[in-house]
Ligand code: QAP
């Protein structure tokens with residue numbers, strides 16, 4: 001297992017569209033393990049492969065209190081969405097920034113699990129937000145993209161300043 005480097009907004013590689021996984025093989029299981037370890041170490045509740053510069057449709061999520069509820073989504077597809085909710089989101093690629101985004105209240109997602117087996121899940125609340133947030137990453141979209149131009153500019157400036165300080 002390994003902790004992977006997370007790309008920081010506004011890194012242009014975050015705008016890459018991820019490709020579907022052809023086969024859930026040992027290399028994909030390894031990627032999932034490393035992504036999970038990276039997410040838990042951060043700590044975070046969700047991570048998309050895009051954020052670790054792997055442009056394949058793989059997501060890990062764990063919204064449980066005691067970090068024992070790992071959920072893996074490979075090649076996820078939103079087959080239904082319903083209602084709307086506002087949620088204050090953050091992102092491991094945009095550290096220190098939390099902003100409210102409006103998304104569907106419930107979503108139905110079809111995906112492959114870690115064994116390559118298809119499953120369907122209906123999610124609501126935080127899990128639904130998290131699935132939509134991470135699926136956006138696979139399409140090259142960051143939650144900041146939903147904010148006003150003014151907020152986006154301010155966040156970019158703040159992130160660049162932060163990057164200089166850490167360099
Ligand atoms: C996406 O985000 C999410 O700024 C997952 O300094 C977030 O795990 C979906 C994190 C909220 C729904 C609601 C962010 C950690 C973690 C930070 C995360 C930070 C340290 C974000």
Ligand code: CO
Nearest residue numbers: 090091092093
């Ligand atoms: Co994110």
